[in-house]
Amino acid sequence: MNSSTFAFLDEDAKKEIRRSLLKAVAIPGYIVPFASREMPVARGWGTGGLQITLSIIVESDTLKVIDQGCDGSVNAVNIRDFITSVTGVESSNETSAATLIQTRHRIPEEKLKDNQILVYQVPYPEVLTTVEPDTAKQKQMHGDGDYSKLWVLLYEDTSQYGDSRISNRYPVLVNKHYVMDPSPIPKYDIPVMNNNSALQLFGAGREKRIYAIPPYTDVRPLKFDDREFKVENFSGIACERCGATDVFFDEVRRGNKSSFFCSDTAFCDAQLEKNNAA
Amino acid sequence: MMNDLKLEVKNLAKTFTLHQRNGMEISGFSDVSFSVKKGALLALTGPSGAGKSSILKTIYRTYLASYGCIEFHRKNGLILDLVSSTESQILALRKQEMGFVTQFLKVLPRITALQTVAAPLLEVGETKHRAFSHAADLLELLGIREELFHVSPLTFSGGEQQRVNIARGVIAPKELLLLDEPTASLDEQSSDKVLNLLMGLKEKGIAMIGIFHDKQKIARVADSSFNVTGNACMNSAIVQKEAA
Amino acid sequence: MLLDVCNVSKIYGPSCNRCLDLTGSEANRAICPVCNSIVAINSINLTAEHNEILGIVGESGSGKSTLLQLIYQDISASSGTIFFNGLQNDRGTPLNILDLPPSMVSRLKNKEMSMIYQNPRLGLNFLFSAGGNIAERIIGSGERRYEEIRKGSLDYIDRIEMDSSRIDDYPEEFSGGQQQRIQIAKALSSSPKLLLLDEPTTGLDVSVQAKILDLIKELQQEMGFSMIIVSHDLGVINHLTDITVVMKHGTLVEYGLTDQILEDPQHPYTQLLVSSIL
Numbered sequence: 001m002n003s004s005t006f007a008f009l010d011e012d013a014k015k016e017i018r019r020s021l022l023k024a025v026a027i028p029g030y031i032v033p034f035a036s037r038e039m040p041v042a043r044g045w046g047t048g049g050l051q052i053t054l055s056i057i058v059e060s061d062t063l064k065v066i067d068q069g070c071d072g073s074v075n076a077v078n079i080r081d082f083i084t085s086v087t088g089v090e091s092s093n094e095t096s097a098a099t100l101i102q103t104r105h106r107i108p109e110e111k112l113k114d115n116q117i118l119v120y121q122v123p124y125p126e127v128l129t130t131v132e133p134d135t136a137k138q139k140q141m142h143g144d145g146d147y148s149k150l151w152v153l154l155y156e157d158t159s160q161y162g163d164s165r166i167s168n169r170y171p172v173l174v175n176k177h178y179v180m181d182p183s184p185i186p187k188y189d190i191p192v193m194n195n196n197s198a199l200q201l202f203g204a205g206r207e208k209r210i211y212a213i214p215p216y217t218d219v220r221p222l223k224f225d226d227r228e229f230k231v232e233n234f235s236g237i238a239c240e241r242c243g244a245t246d247v248f249f250d251e252v253r254r255g256n257k258s259s260f261f262c263s264d265t266a267f268c269d270a271q272l273e274k275n276n277a278a
Numbered sequence: 279m280m281n282d283l284k285l286e287v288k289n290l291a292k293t294f295t296l297h298q299r300n301g302m303e304i305s306g307f308s309d310v311s312f313s314v315k316k317g318a319l320l321a322l323t324g325p326s327g328a329g330k331s332s333i334l335k336t337i338y339r340t341y342l343a344s345y346g347c348i349e350f351h352r353k354n355g356l357i358l359d360l361v362s363s364t365e366s367q368i369l370a371l372r373k374q375e376m377g378f379v380t381q382f383l384k385v386l387p388r389i390t391a392l393q394t395v396a397a398p399l400l401e402v403g404e405t406k407h408r409a410f411s412h413a414a415d416l417l418e419l420l421g422i423r424e425e426l427f428h429v430s431p432l433t434f435s436g437g438e439q440q441r442v443n444i445a446r447g448v449i450a451p452k453e454l455l456l457l458d459e460p461t462a463s464l465d466e467q468s469s470d471k472v473l474n475l476l477m478g479l480k481e482k483g484i485a486m487i488g489i490f491h492d493k494q495k496i497a498r499v500a501d502s503s504f505n506v507t508g509n510a511c512m513n514s515a516i517v518q519k520e521a522a
Numbered sequence: 523m524l525l526d527v528c529n530v531s532k533i534y535g536p537s538c539n540r541c542l543d544l545t546g547s548e549a550n551r552a553i554c555p556v557c558n559s560i561v562a563i564n565s566i567n568l569t570a571e572h573n574e575i576l577g578i579v580g581e582s583g584s585g586k587s588t589l590l591q592l593i594y595q596d597i598s599a600s601s602g603t604i605f606f607n608g609l610q611n612d613r614g615t616p617l618n619i620l621d622l623p624p625s626m627v628s629r630l631k632n633k634e635m636s637m638i639y640q641n642p643r644l645g646l647n648f649l650f651s652a653g654g655n656i657a658e659r660i661i662g663s664g665e666r667r668y669e670e671i672r673k674g675s676l677d678y679i680d681r682i683e684m685d686s687s688r689i690d691d692y693p694e695e696f697s698g699g700q701q702q703r704i705q706i707a708k709a710l711s712s713s714p715k716l717l718l719l720d721e722p723t724t725g726l727d728v729s730v731q732a733k734i735l736d737l738i739k740e741l742q743q744e745m746g747f748s749m750i751i752v753s754h755d756l757g758v759i760n761h762l763t764d765i766t767v768v769m770k771h772g773t774l775v776e777y778g779l780t781d782q783i784l785e786d787p788q789h790p791y792t793q794l795l796v797s798s799i800l
Contacts, residue, residue: 131649140624140628143624143625144624144625144628144629145625146628146632146662148632148658148659148661148662149647149650149658151657151658151661151666152647152650152654152655152657152658152661155653155654155657155661155668155671155672156650156651156653156654156657156690158668158672159651159653159672159689159690160651160690224666224667224668224671225666225667225668226667226668226669226670227668294786295788296793297789297790297793297794298790298793298794298797335785335786339779339782340779340781340782340785340786341782341785341786342778342782342786342788365764365765365777365778365779366569366571366574366765368779369571369574369764369765369779386732386736386761388732388736401743
């Protein structure tokens with residue numbers, strides 16, 4: 001066996017994953033099964049995203065890997081180091097410099113462009129699992145576009161708590177047909193998915209599923225016609241490090257005092273640099 | 279010339295087949311022919327067991343006829359044979375054009391007398407208020423005490439039950455009313471009130487076929503009579519009485 | 523005509539070309555002597571008009587529940603056609619609802635037809651509140667405004683004479699009779715044209731049974747839908763229905779006005795059935 005294949009995976013595996021990706025792109029929001037390979041990290045640690053990245057990466061790519069918006073977290077660093085070691089591609093923390101971004105639980109603050117691909121690591125690809133455990137029935141419901149049961153969850157939250165209680169993994173309707181799980185990104189990021197210039201790919205390694213949102217696709221959160229979709233409210237809050245407002249914040253509690261920092265560390269760094277230059 | 283016939287019964291016969299008695303056949307009645315006009319009352323007479331009730335039930339399709347036909351002249355001018363028409367047609371007719379006042383009141387024990395009587399009016403779309411007030415008037419007219427209005431009629435005496443039954447049958451009178459011994463268990467006074475009610479219905483153009491035993495009563499309300507003499511014999515003589 | 527069932531059969535097993543001839547009430551068996559298939563429903567023809575109430579009676583195993591499930595397409599028929607409510611294709615040809623694509627079947631079941639099961643667990647989703655169950659059908663029939671959905675749920679909670687404060691309680695928290703009421707509310711909340719009831723009050727206390735039957739009758743008079751009710755209890759049939767169908771060994775042995783079936787039954791089996799009333 002030749003152990004020095006480009007991008008770790010053998011060519012057959014990459015071909016199979018690319019085929020699944022093509023199907024996923026052709027049917028936005030539709031879940032495509034794939035034969036998830038053994039990876040040098042355990043399943044559940046981003047192997048879905050990793051396999052997609054490894055299947056589509058080319059020498060000219062610039063890679064960025066983030067975990068909850070952070071380039072420097074252990075998992076992001078390890079995945080990035082692994083990919084660069086098996087491909088030799090450049091990596092960067094800078095969103096605009098990257099052509100391929102693998103992410104867990106966030107979309108970068110900086111607007112993505114049409115030459116960029118965003119690869120999401122997905123723990124639970126099937127949005128219907130919470131309301132319908134039978135996979136055959138799930139398929140039928142997707143086929144019929146019958147998402148009444150998801151709407152009922154929304155109804156129950158609205159009637160009992162005033163609004164949806166879902167803080168992340170908020171169900172989205174893709175291209176007016178399939179409802180899909182956007183991975184555990186915050187509600188804040190949901191509107192960013194809509195009509196995005198970048199290609200968005202989703203990989204669930206443990207669950208062996210791939211799905212996708214092509215660039216400029218209609219993506220809407222599931223919401224009642226007479227109710228607003230409310231994202232996290234950070235009004236009056238600025239980043240303690242860079243002073244940024246209107247971004248998604250991480251809350252850090254020290255004693256009984258809360259501090260807020262940009263969740264997107266690359267964005268925070270860039271702001272700080274701008275502030276220092278000024 | 280307007281045809282004012284309401285119902286024509288021609289050569290009607292009924293035989294019951296009892297499969298649990300090895301297919302034993304019992305004749306209910308045979309060769310029954312009569313007709314009744316709008317605004318007229320035909321009295322069915324004859325001894326008990328002669329098949330009078332069976333004839334009414336056969337017209338109402340509670341019994342299936344074995345032979346003959348029953349031509350019903352509908353409001354829309356069409357003639358419907360009640361023997362061969364579909365169940366759905368009969369149901370429509372029962373809802374709109376044909377009513378049956380049974381000999382005994384059959385109601386659920388949780389429905390009050392007032393509700394019982396008002397029901398037919400509510401069915402034809404009358405408002406609750408008017409239906410109940412009309413029902414109360416009618417019960418009062420028939421001498422039911424007001425304190426009984428909100429009690430189930432099943433707790434009433436036989437005569438009271440019958441009056442409730444008649445009130446229900448005539449409150450929203452259909453074009454043809456079948457009356458199974460409407461005055462059988464009534465005292466003179468109540469019976470009189472009921473007969474007056476029936477006279478009033480005739481004036482409204484309602485056709486009726488009723489079972490009566492009392493010759494005086496027949497003479498008072500019936501325009502014609504048909505004597506049912508029993509299953510073996512047949513009688514086709516229609517005693518025509520001059521129009522009232 | 524609302525419902526037109528033509529020559530519908532349901533055979534379990536290998537089935538041969540003699541199954542239908544060798545079974546049924548005449549043959550006095552439901553199992554084909556040639557191939558041992560079970561003929562649950564044998565060449566049934568049945569129609570129902572708008573606003574009509576049909577009862578189906580027959581002994582256990584006569585196929586009455588199966589017939590109901592075939593109409594509701596909980597199970598698929600072996601042969602035959604069912605036309606429903608003038609449903610036709612673009613060219614005006616009547617559509618056999620047994621051949622509809624699954625998406626149209628769901629739509630039919632979500633809106634035009636409803637089923638009330640003997641076991642509330644089949645008709646209710648126990649993960650959803652009472653209001654949520656009702657909401658599911660309102661949503662399924664296309665409503666996407668929260669206020670309308672909530673209003674609709676409250677309205678039906680009110681119609682089944684239940685305290686509106688219980689709308690957000692879950693099915694486990696209700697008695698059997700109340701669960702049946704919630705099933706009724708759910709079934710009717712899409713204003714169906716046809717309500718199918720499979721032994722709706724069997725197993726309930728007589729007092730509860732009477733109240734539920736009265737409620738069904740009242741709602742039918744108010745809303746004007748058609749009903750087909752399966753019951754082995756002739757009292758229930760007598761109380762509720764206009765027309766009665768008698769089944770034996772998967773065949774229809776008698777069809778008539780309910781008072782006629784009870785007072786002048788024609789078929790030997792119907793005579794036996796009626797003579798068995800306590």
